[in-house]
Amino acid sequence: MSVACCIPIVECVSCLACVRWVWKKFLYTAGRESENWGLATASEFEPVPRFCRYILSVYEDDLRNPLWAPPGGYGIEPDFVVLKKDYGDTQGRVSPYxxxxxxxxxxxxxxxxxxxxxxxxxxxxxxxxxxxxTKYDGGYVHNGLLKAAQYVLEEECEIIRELLERNPDYMLTFAGHSLGAGVVTLLTMLAVKNREKLGNIKRKRIRCFAIAPTRCISLNLAVRYADIINSVVLQDDFLPRTTVALEDVFKSLFCFPCLMCIMCLKDTCTLEEKMLQDPRRLYAPGRLYHIIVRKPFRFKKISPVVKTAVPVDGRFEHLVLSCNLTSDHAIIWILKESQRAFDCRHCWKASRLWIFR
Incomplete structure (x- = not known):
């Protein structure tokens, strides 16, 4: 057989392989990673929209005259804001809080x-x-986020301890989005390991909600702290799935869509056994909540479904080809969809109770 005859065959095989790869990637938009997870209850998911509002309020200069408040406001009483710091206060060591x-x-x-x-x-x-x-507590963590978390704890441990002593029945909750989600994850772990700085608070009074988190801790730590750390991911969000060095992402000369395709090819061609055997590999932290709002090849949104689990593998290992992979990272969209998911779940539960009476 001549070389000229072989070329069309090779092209056809390559095209079929690409079509199969793209098809697999599009299937992930249906929530394939979480298809075997259980459903989250309304009671355990209830705090998520509230903490999304609190995180959004950090961006406001004046909470009494908010500029970007979502419908219903932030739910914040300005008189009970203990402190609020911006980039000038932190000197760039951490984002505003x-x-x-x-x-x-x-x-x-x-x-x-x-x-x-x-x-x-x-x-x-x-x-x-x-x-x-960076090694920490028997595992590996993101170096920069650990430094930021250490800064916040050292700066505010006195104030937090005083608040805990005055309010002995209150929970201590750390909440953050994106970069802030990684910081609060490490901050929660530091608080647990340094409870004497916070008045020897019990572990069960500490919790964390990491909204659209970056991958920041190794798998053994992600599972060990799953009782107090919760990660919330809206459908196709790219950041919890970004396994390559973020330095390569931001310094790349490629356009973002091309970079996403290259990263997709890389994680598709890498054997999962090889990826999961690396103890230094970082993951989205704690218990995972995956909000599903779309099905493949449908333009209309579905009623939101929230799946939850503490998986020991398959923690958003694959990037997906989706036009929503960046918009699903936005805190405002996560707030809207989490509120819609809670309302749907809560109403469904209430109607079911009414039917069975």
Whole structure:
């Protein structure tokens, strides 16, 4: 057989392989990673929209006259905001944050905002990492995020301890989005390991909600802290799935869609057994909540479904080809869909109880 005859055959085989690969990638938009997970209850998912609102409020300069408040407002009482710090206060060591005394829900909340594309300090913080560079508590963690978490704990441990002593029945909750989600994850682990700095608070009074988190801790730590750390991912969000060095992402000369395709090819061609055997590999932390709002090849959204599990493998290992992979990372969309998911789940539960009476 001549070379000229072989070329069309090779092209056909290559095309079929590409079509199969693209088909597999599109299937992940249906929530394939979480298809075998259980459904989250309304009661355990209830805090998520509330903490999304608190995180959003960190971006406001004046909470009494908010500029970007979503419908219904932030649910914040400005008089109970204990402190609020911006980039000038933190000198770029961490993104803006606030401490809020939530009297209605008996909660002391430390909320940290996400990555600001206009702040070089945020990029330097996110890029301060190398695979396996930093060991902590028997595992591996993101170096830059650990430094930021240590800074917050050292700066605010006195205030947090005083609040806990004054309110002995309150929870201590750390909440953050994107970059802030990684910081609060490490901050929660530091709080657990240094409880004497916080008045010897019991572990069960500490919890964390990491909204659209970056991959920041090794698998053994992700599972060990799953009782107090919760990660929330909206359908196709790219960041919890980004396994390559983030430095390569932001320094790449490729356009973002091309980079996503290259990363997809890489994680498709790499054997999962090889990936999962590396103890330095970082993951989305804790218990996972996956909000599903779309099905493949459907333009209309479905009623939201929230799946949850503490998987020991398959923690969003594959990037998906989706036009929503960046929009699903936005805190405002996560707030809207999490609220819609809670309302649907809550109403469904209430109607079921009414039927069985």
């Amino acid at each position: 606030m401490i809020y005394l939530d009297r209605e829900n008996r909660d002391i909340v430390v909320a940290i905002s996400g990555l600001n594309l206009g702040k070089e300090s945020d990029f330097l913080l996110l890029l301060d990492n190398r695979l396996g560079q």
